[in-house]
Amino acid sequence: MRTPGSRACALASSLYRGPRRAAWQAAAAVAAAALLTSCAAPGTGRSSAGVSRNGGGHSSVTLSRDGQAWQLTALTVSVRSGGAWQRLNPPAPPAQGNSVVVRGSLALVASVAGTTLTLAVSHDGGGTWATSTAPLGTQTTAAFIAVSPDETHWMVGPASDLSTGGVSQYSTGFVNATSGTLSQVSLPGPAADLAWSGSAMLVPGGPGDSHLYMSTSLGQSWQDVSSAVLGFTPPASDIPATEPVFGPLIGLSGGAAVIPVEHVTATGLIVDLEATTTGTSYTSIGTTTASGDYGGGPLALASSSYGPDEAAFVPPGTTNLYIVASQGPQTTIHMSGLPVSPDSISFQNAADGIAQTTLSSCANGKSDCTVTVTQYLTTDGGHTWTAS
Numbered sequence: 001m002r003t004p005g006s007r008a009c010a011l012a013s014s015l016y017r018g019p020r021r022a023a024w025q026a027a028a029a030v031a032a033a034a035l036l037t038s039c040a041a042p043g044t045g046r047s048s049a050g051v052s053r054n055g056g057g058h059s060s061v062t063l064s065r066d067g068q069a070w071q072l073t074a075l076t077v078s079v080r081s082g083g084a085w086q087r088l089n090p091p092a093p094p095a096q097g098n099s100v101v102v103r104g105s106l107a108l109v110a111s112v113a114g115t116t117l118t119l120a121v122s123h124d125g126g127g128t129w130a131t132s133t134a135p136l137g138t139q140t141t142a143a144f145i146a147v148s149p150d151e152t153h154w155m156v157g158p159a160s161d162l163s164t165g166g167v168s169q170y171s172t173g174f175v176n177a178t179s180g181t182l183s184q185v186s187l188p189g190p191a192a193d194l195a196w197s198g199s200a201m202l203v204p205g206g207p208g209d210s211h212l213y214m215s216t217s218l219g220q221s222w223q224d225v226s227s228a229v230l231g232f233t234p235p236a237s238d239i240p241a242t243e244p245v246f247g248p249l250i251g252l253s254g255g256a257a258v259i260p261v262e263h264v265t266a267t268g269l270i271v272d273l274e275a276t277t278t279g280t281s282y283t284s285i286g287t288t289t290a291s292g293d294y295g296g297g298p299l300a301l302a303s304s305s306y307g308p309d310e311a312a313f314v315p316p317g318t319t320n321l322y323i324v325a326s327q328g329p330q331t332t333i334h335m336s337g338l339p340v341s342p343d344s345i346s347f348q349n350a351a352d353g354i355a356q357t358t359l360s361s362c363a364n365g366k367s368d369c370t371v372t373v374t375q376y377l378t379t380d381g382g383h384t385w386t387a388s
Contacts, residue, residue, distance in 0.1 A: 061354065061375055063346035064098035065250050066146070067305040069354050077109065083352045083379060088126040092118055097142035097159060097192065103151050103253070110143035110156050112136070117143060117174065119156050119182060134174050134182045144192040148199065149255040153218060155201060156182070157191025175218045185219030195251030200279035202257055204246035210234040212246050212259065214279040229259060229274055229282045247271065248300050254308035256326035258285070260301060264294045269315065271301065275326045286330035288322045290315035302342050307350035312382065317341050321382045337385035338376060345382075353378045355385060 061071045069080040072093060078085040079102045086102065092111035094100050099110040107122040115136045120129045142159035153176060160171035173191050174182035187194065189205030196202075201215045202225075212229055213222045227233045234243060247260035256277045263270040268291040274282040288301075299316065306312040306323055313322045318341050321333040335342075340357050347353035355376045362369040376385035 061356075062097070062100070063304075063344045063354055063356055065248060065304050065346070066098065066101065067346060067348050068098060068101055069346045069348065070094070070100040079107075080348055080352075080354070082348050086125075088122075090120045090122075090126070091129050091131055092120065095141060095143040097144050099143045099145060101145045101147050101154075103147060106147075106151050108145050108147065108154060108156075110145055112140055112143055112158065115139055117156070117158060117182075119145075119174070119176075121176075121180070130180060132176075132180060132182045134184060137172065142192075144190075144194075146191070146194050146196060146201075146251060148196045149251070149253055150199075153196075153199075155187075155191065155194055155196075155219065157187060157194075159192065160190045173219060183218075187219065188213040188222050193248040195249035195257045197251065197257035197276050197279045198255050202249055202259070202276075202279055204249065206234065207237055207239045208243075209245045209247075210239045210243055216279070225279060228280060229261060244272075248303070250303055250305055250311045252305050252309055252311065252326060254326065256309065258311040258324065258326065260303070260313070262299060268292050269294050269299065271313065271315070273311070273313070273324050273330075275324075277326070283327070285326065286322065286324040288313050288315045288320075290317055292317055302345045302355075304345045304347045304353070306347045306381075310350065312345060312347055312353075314342055314345060321345075323382075333382050335378075335382055335385060337387075342376075343373075347382070351379055351381050353382060354388075 061069055063069050071078045075093060077088040077090060077094060077100060079088060079100060088107055090109040094109045095112040101108045105123060105125045107126050109120045111118045117134045117136055118131055120131045122129045136158055140158040143156060145154055145156045147154045155173050155175050157171060157173035170186045170188055171190055173185050173187040175185055177183045187203055189203035194201060194203040201219060203213055205211055205213055211224055211226045211234055214225045215222045224233060230244060244261050244263050247262050250258040256275050259274045261272040261274060268289060271288045273286045275285045276282045302314040304312050310323055310325045319335045319338050321335050323331040338355060338357060342355040343358050345353060345355045357374050359372045360369060375388045377388050378385045
């Protein structure tokens with residue numbers, strides 16, 4: 001059977017578990033709960049930027065691929081660093097998604113109000129803030145930040161609703177200028193999937209995310225570098241279901257980027273992992289596999305950075321954690337303590353991490369269904385997990 005697309009699952013996640021839902025969002029959450037049931041079923045794709053709610057609590061935790069985990073309580077943002085939480089008081093509450101990034105004394109928080117995006121930046125760990133605003137074409141509730149390894153540049157963009165079958169897919173992004181203001185650029189793919197590789201930006205795009213694009217001009221221009229990874233340039237339309245597609249990228253603070261190349265076969269999913277430090281040449285660093293029927297389209301794997309030079313992946317429907325270094329080799333860890341395969345993971349370093357699981361049950365066939373989302377913690381690099 002064909003499973004919901006990764007973007008549909010991510011949207012359902014934001015509607016169902018997003019903080020401070022408006023009345024219209026609450027109505028949409030009812031439908032989102034049903035979609036989440038199918039998104040969380042064994043053998044389906046996972047959104048790697050999940051939000052976790054436990055036991056009816058009023059706060060939530062957002063997990064991001066860049067190792068960030070943040071929680072909003074009242075007007076205070078708590079960001080997990082290792083096994084501790086750091087509190088921030090930005091000028092405005094963060095948007096949904098990967099909208100909070102802390103790297104040492106650098107802190108960035110993206111907020112959305114109507115059709116205005118605000119980015120708050122602090123260079124002293126949240127003591128003082130400077131803000132920049134940018135207009136958006138449409139209303140959104142989510143924003144995504146990607147920071148360069150040298151922490152001098154960042155790209156921030158709103159959630160985009162791009163059709164995976166579209167030939168030309170451009171979304172809006174904003175990059176910081178020398179003056180600190182935000183400069184608008186066009187991205188050939190969603191900001192949520194973008195990563196830095198050294199001073200270059202990479203993003204999957206094109207029909208079904210079958211192409212990989214690179215910019216060395218801070219988003220002013222882009223070139224198709226698909227052939228450097230695949231050995232050929234995919235067609236501009238009518239992509240066969242058997243063709244490889246690119247999953248969401250992981251930017252490592254050490255300067256490398258990890259690129260998942262997904263192959264859906266008759267028996268399951270194969271993900272070839274490539275690494276680059278330049279954006280122009282790529283090295284194979286590992287392969288992950290999972291059995292099942294995955295339909296078509298890109299799948300957002302549960303994935304995260306794992307320290308400055310490694311990345312972590314969990315194939316859908318499994319509890320196997322694959323650790324890959326930007327220079328190789330690959331390590332497999334069987335995760336103990338998780339009831340099901342996680343929807344999303346986020347490692348703050350090579351020891352401390354958070355995983356989110358979703359369990360659904362229906363009292364009467366397909367009706368009276370409940371969705372339970374739980375987060376688990378690890379302090380030994382992913383070997384054992386304990387419910388939070």
